Amino acid sequence: MSTQMNGEKGPLGFEVTPDGVAVLTYDLPGETMNTLRPEFTAAFEKAFAEVEQNPDIRAAVLASGKKDFIVGADINMLSSLKSEDDARAMLEKGHDMLLRLAASKKPVVAAVAGQALGGGWEVSLACHGRVASEDAVFSFPEVQLGLLPGANGLQRLADIAGLQVALDHGLTGKKMRAKKAKKIGVVDDVVARPILLETAVAHALKLSKGKGARKAKEKLQARLTKIALEENAIGRKVLFSQARKAFRKKTHGHYPAPEAIVDVLEKHAEEGMAASCKLERELFGRLLHTDVSANLRSIFFATTALKKDPGVDGDVEPRKVExxxxxxxxxxxxxxxxxxxxxxxxxxxxxxxxxxxxxxxxxxxxxxxxxxxxxxxxxxxxxxxxxxxxxxxxxxxxxxxxxxxxxxxxxxxxxxxxxxxxxxxxxxxxxxxxxxxxxxxxxxxxxxxxxxxxxxxxxxxxxxxxxxxxxxxxxxxxxxxxxxxxxxxxxxxxxxxxxxxGVGFYTSRILGPYMNEAAYILTEGAAVEFIDDAMVSWGWPVGPMALIDEVGIDVAAHVGPVMLEAFGERLTPPPTITRLVDDGRKGRKNERGFYRYGSRKKKKKGKEVDETVYAALGLDVPDPKAPPAVSRDEIRERCNLQFINEALHCWGDGILRSARDGDIGAIFGLGFPPFRGGPFRYLDAVGADEVLAKLETYQGRFGARFTPAPALVEHVKRGGRFHG
Ligand SMILES: NC(=O)c1ccc[n+]([C@@H]2O[C@H](COP(=O)([O-])OP(=O)(O)OC[C@H]3O[C@@H](n4cnc5c(N)ncnc54)[C@H](O)[C@@H]3O)[C@@H](O)[C@H]2O)c1
CATH class of the missing domain: 3.40.50.720 (NAD(P)-binding Rossmann-like Domain)
Structure with a gap:
């Protein structure tokens, strides 16, 4: 393709083909990935003005000079936005630009190779056409950062592929691959990488001549895939209420972003683009400044840092392994x-x-x-x-x-x-x-x-x-x-x-006292499902009793004495717990545990406690109508305190290289609630002195099990936080 240089050096290359198609190539200097930054908005506005004003230009293609298209907003930049209003102002600038782009008389086609994440996908959706490479992948990962897609992508995806698709992708962050995108009309064509740009240019040219837009029949087909639910107000009400019900069941109200995502789509369906854009800006500003989003973004930064961390200090070459x-x-x-x-x-x-x-x-x-x-x-x-x-x-x-x-x-x-x-x-x-x-x-x-x-x-x-x-x-x-x-x-x-x-390394070690405490609570007369529900509704993916079933009661019983020998009195298990092993219970693997499995499970929905477990422990079956033997708050406090205190023991014993690793290990290995940022971040948030005081209170009631870790006592004395 012969081209004519028409622009100046910057993040956005500008070339015009002899047929009058401007090719805008985003290539952020000094970076391996293109992220959306203010310099992109500024450069794009300038280039786009040229496209609109120059009579020799009939159409444009937005492409990437990197392996991937655009991988979303620069999260560092987002984190530096000091106030909700700053965030809204930044979004408003982006919205104005994308609305202008979408309304342009000259068609713009996105040439998407590799990943188009978050804002990257959204920019492509504002274009008049999209051509993708075979390995292109689209997704909205914002929900995983406690945010919503902030550049009208939800609404545009809903307009193209239906509300259900937009809800599904907005709420889960799941990927849409090129083939699927073509099938549901999100992209117009899928081609091999080497011919991506020329196909996109040809497509832009066609659109400029009033051809090549998706044919009526194809559009009809796409519409048919949107089920009737979306076509009337009552149907949509059902759809949104089902979506809310489904994610609330999983999030237990801890994550505000999914609520915001459904709100924006609902606003769009009922009141249109302008109203939903306004709400989107409002909610984005609010979400960005929640602790939940800050914690989820901290996980993103930690995993990014770990990708670059060789795991040892200094310059050490790993051996070649094939x-x-x-x-x-x-x-x-x-x-x-x-x-x-x-x-x-x-x-x-x-x-x-x-x-x-x-x-x-x-x-x-x-x-x-x-x-x-x-x-x-x-x-x-x-x-x-x-x-x-x-x-x-x-x-x-x-x-x-x-x-x-x-x-x-x-x-x-x-x-x-x-x-x-x-x-x-x-x-x-x-x-x-x-x-x-x-x-x-x-x-x-x-x-x-x-x-x-x-x-x-x-x-x-x-x-x-x-x-x-x-x-x-x-x-x-x-x-x-x-x-x-x-x-x-x-x-x-x-x-x-x-x-x-060390015994239990980090992850198994912090899990030990946590599960041990749950076992104590059980022997104090709390119901299995009550304990699990208390922890799950706090944000754990499964409760401790269900977890023991998964790990294996025999395995837990085997590890218990090893931990006891290594760490002493605080790891003493409740005396009756060995009766479960004597009763032949190994958990899920032999379908005999705290819950019923396989043929023993009646045809009820959800988990069902095997009530014979109480007799095996010498306990009465708890009366669901009686007040709980241990309150929900106390269950949470006791189990979590054990977990956090042991993390502090690990810290003091030099098991961990950093608090960051302690948080990531607990979240990714054990399912510690991500929105709470990990045990060390949680400790920072609650206050180390507060945690220490609580441990001391429980120590008064239960003795050595709750002895505060020396590292915690020292940390409180010294003051400060684990994370800056
Ligand atoms: N299951 C878990 O969740 C989990 C998690 C982390 C670590 N681990 C650890 O991983 C290891 C394996 O656990 P698993 O759950 O896969 O157990 P498993 O019983 O499923 O598998 C063990 C395998 O080792 C084989 N084996 C035994 N002796 C062997 C020998 N001499 N040479 C070659 N193979 C031999 C067995 O035939 C069997 O297939 C254990 O050390 C366990 O503690 C398990």
């Missing part, structure tokens, strides 16, 4: 195998026998096939991903492996044997990583000839869904080995924190 040996093809081994082959690693999967291998392979195949079914990947990708996995029941085919990860049974003797086998069968440089959930890595490394190569890589179940990897280093683990484990975890798509070794 081939991994995975020992143990159980639940965890198979999960780790999947996240590895999915990201390009070769994995040799070993189990004791063909049966173990068969189970592991099936697990991996099922995940990959599920992705094909959902059309996230094609059949060719499936073959390619699976071709990177091979299996064995011995150590054959592992000669050039750089990293061994073990996920065999949780048995120290077995782990020692495996470690010795690895040291005998592999080169001196091979890294041995253990996925143990409770055995200190130092204990495993006691059997090693080369303990400097031993590290913990603690994944969470199910591995392909849980975002955290906790890397554990001992005093002997070499920096280079830690950095390698971190680099592998990142490539597997994980958010990685590095912690120092």
């Amino acid at each position: 081939k991994i040996a995975m020992l143990g093809a159980g639940l965890m081994g198979a999960g780790i195998t999947y996240v590895s082959i999915d990201k390009g690693y070769q994995v040799r999967l070993k189990d004791r026998d063909a049966e173990g291998i068969g189970r592991g392979l099936k697990y991996v195949h099922d995940i990959v096939d599920g992705r094909v079914k959902k059309r996230h990947i094609g059949k060719g990708d499936r073959i390619e991903i699976l071709s990177r996995m091979s299996s064995t029941t011995d150590y054959s085919g592992m000669a050039n492996v750089q990293l061994v990860i073990e996920a065999v049974f949780e048995d120290l003797g077995l782990k020692h044997r495996i470690l010795k086998e690895v040291e005998d069968n592999f080169g001196e440089d091979v890294i041995f990583a253990s996925n143990t959930s409770s055995i200190p890595i130092g204990r495993i490394a006691e059997a090693a000839k080369r303990p400097e190569n031993v590290v913990g890589m603690h994944y969470f179940s199910p591995v392909h869904k849980m975002p955290l990897l906790e890397v554990i280093r001992t005093e002997k683990t070499r920096d280079e080995v830690v950095a390698t484990a971190v680099a592998v975890g990142k490539r597997q798509g994980k958010t990685v924190i590095v912690v120092n070794d």
